[in-house]
Amino acid sequence: MEVVTNLNVESFGKLRLFYTRVLSVGDGIVKRHCKIWDFQSLNVVIGIGSFLSFLFAITCAYLYLFPSVQPVIRSYEISKPGSSISKPGSSIEKCNVFEGKWIPDESYPLYNASQCPFAESGFNCLANGRRDRGYLKWRWKPKNCEILRFNAREILEKLRGKRVVFVGDSLSRTQWESFVCMLMTGVDDRRSVYEVNGKKITKQIRFLGVRFSTYNLKVDFYRSVFLVQPSSAPRRAPKRVKSTLRLDLLDDISREWIDSDVLIFNSGHWWTPTKLFEMGCYFQVGKSLKLGMPINTAFRKALGTWASWVETMVNTNKTSVFFRTFESSHWGGKNRNTCKVTRRPWSNTRGQDRSSISDNIIKVVKKMRVPVRLLHVTQMGAFRSDGHVGTWGDHPSVPDCSHWCLPGVPDMWNEILMSSLLTMNNVPLQ
Numbered sequence: 001m002e003v004v005t006n007l008n009v010e011s012f013g014k015l016r017l018f019y020t021r022v023l024s025v026g027d028g029i030v031k032r033h034c035k036i037w038d039f040q041s042l043n044v045v046i047g048i049g050s051f052l053s054f055l056f057a058i059t060c061a062y063l064y065l066f067p068s069v070q071p072v073i074r075s076y077e078i079s080k081p082g083s084s085i086s087k088p089g090s091s092i093e094k095c096n097v098f099e100g101k102w103i104p105d106e107s108y109p110l111y112n113a114s115q116c117p118f119a120e121s122g123f124n125c126l127a128n129g130r131r132d133r134g135y136l137k138w139r140w141k142p143k144n145c146e147i148l149r150f151n152a153r154e155i156l157e158k159l160r161g162k163r164v165v166f167v168g169d170s171l172s173r174t175q176w177e178s179f180v181c182m183l184m185t186g187v188d189d190r191r192s193v194y195e196v197n198g199k200k201i202t203k204q205i206r207f208l209g210v211r212f213s214t215y216n217l218k219v220d221f222y223r224s225v226f227l228v229q230p231s232s233a234p235r236r237a238p239k240r241v242k243s244t245l246r247l248d249l250l251d252d253i254s255r256e257w258i259d260s261d262v263l264i265f266n267s268g269h270w271w272t273p274t275k276l277f278e279m280g281c282y283f284q285v286g287k288s289l290k291l292g293m294p295i296n297t298a299f300r301k302a303l304g305t306w307a308s309w310v311e312t313m314v315n316t317n318k319t320s321v322f323f324r325t326f327e328s329s330h331w332g333g334k335n336r337n338t339c340k341v342t343r344r345p346w347s348n349t350r351g352q353d354r355s356s357i358s359d360n361i362i363k364v365v366k367k368m369r370v371p372v373r374l375l376h377v378t379q380m381g382a383f384r385s386d387g388h389v390g391t392w393g394d395h396p397s398v399p400d401c402s403h404w405c406l407p408g409v410p411d412m413w414n415e416i417l418m419s420s421l422l423t424m425n426n427v428p429l430q
């Protein structure tokens with residue numbers, strides 16, 4: 001606990017130091033280890049395809065071997081709006097917010113990406129020529145309750161003096177951009193909101209921090225696609241090993257995440273053969289190379305490392321911790337490498353409501369000794385074949401059925417996130 005306190009006190013000094021460090025070597029780190037690529041390159045598209053087939057095969061085998069295993073969907077519970085805020089502790093109807101459906105709602109979207117300097121151009125589908133607008137007008141409706149509607153002014157007030165940190169891959173960056181843009185709609189003086197280093201949002205950037213100065217609020221994004229530490233190949237490693245992922249060590253920028261009030265993680269899209277083995281990146285535990293370790297096993301091990309880190313380093317009395325599960329993608333075709341964005345959401349999930357990545361995350365989070373809440377978005381996203389960037393991104397020739405248009409699906413993740421924070425008992429924000 002003393003460790004935590006000390007870090008709290010020192011963190012701002014460290015943070016400043018960190019900015020300088022990241023500015024100078026951040027790109028170097030990223031390029032050296034595991035060849036971190038632009039998500040939209042063609043190889044990645046093919047990679048995602050083969051990975052999905054692989055997932056599908058694994059899932060089938062799993063279901064065949066363990067037919068009685070029920071999906072472990074234990075998400076946090078959320079009460080009816082109003083009830084728990086006015087009467088904390090009263091007996092309230094609970095529901096699983098991730099069980100529900102998308103319903104049309106003309107009051108959406110919540111913002112205009114062209115008027116938000118923090119929405120990257122590659123996600124602003126309307127500005128990139130998307131004509132149909134139906135995809136903007138859907139709201140997630142849980143079966144037995146309502147999600148609190150996002151009220152930017154009220155939330156800015158609740159978040160006064162706080163630090164919200166998103167950690168993960170580009171999908172995490174999308175959620176960060178969405179959150180900042182949603183908050184921007186409640187700000188009167190737009191010049192009072194700025195990126196702390198004056199940085200433009202780019203795909204490879206390791207750290208982005210937006211400060212809402214009127215509210216002394218910081219909303220940060222740290223790029224850490226694997227959450228664990230990339231490292232150089234050990235001596236005497238076989239030639240094909242160019243770099244490793246240390247499954248037993250959390251990413252060394254993790255010290256920057258500790259002193260926060262809300263901490264939202266994701267990982268999953270980079271755990272593929274294309275992004276690992278084919279790039280010469282293999283797994284390592286301690287000094288030992290794990291050349292034969294399957295990706296699924298390695299991911300579970302990395303999650304275990306993450307869980308112990310949260311348990312020992314994060315003061316969960318102060319920090320609300322969330323983990324977002326796998327975000328459904330909608331690649332089609334025989335090799336799952338074509339991308340056809342629909343005009344309407346699918347009417348059913350076509351079997352995409354589960355993912356072994358999400359199952360692993362849920363399993364690990366369930367066993368933790370401290371409260372961590374799941375943002376189990378896999379199923380709700382599975383319907384949204386209409387929400388992807390498609391050809392309306394940075395590279396029209398490389399369609400994208402992984403990332404989402406902004407405004408769009410990630411806004412709903414943020415509404416659920418805030419609804420959860422504001423309606424739960426025992427959360428620091430009350």
Ligand SMILES: *[C@@H]1O[C@H](CO)[C@@H](O)[C@H](O)[C@H]1NC(C)=O
Binds near residue numbers: 112113115126
């Ligand atoms: C968003 O803002 C831009 C620039 O101000 C404007 O041209 C556009 O019509 C707006 N889009 C919508 C959907 O309101």
Ligand SMILES: *[C@@H]1O[C@H](CO)[C@@H](O)[C@H](O)[C@H]1NC(C)=O
Binds near residue numbers: 001
């Ligand atoms: C968190 O709160 C619990 C219960 O009030 C308390 O026992 C524990 O010591 C607290 N932990 C820290 C790090 O403050």
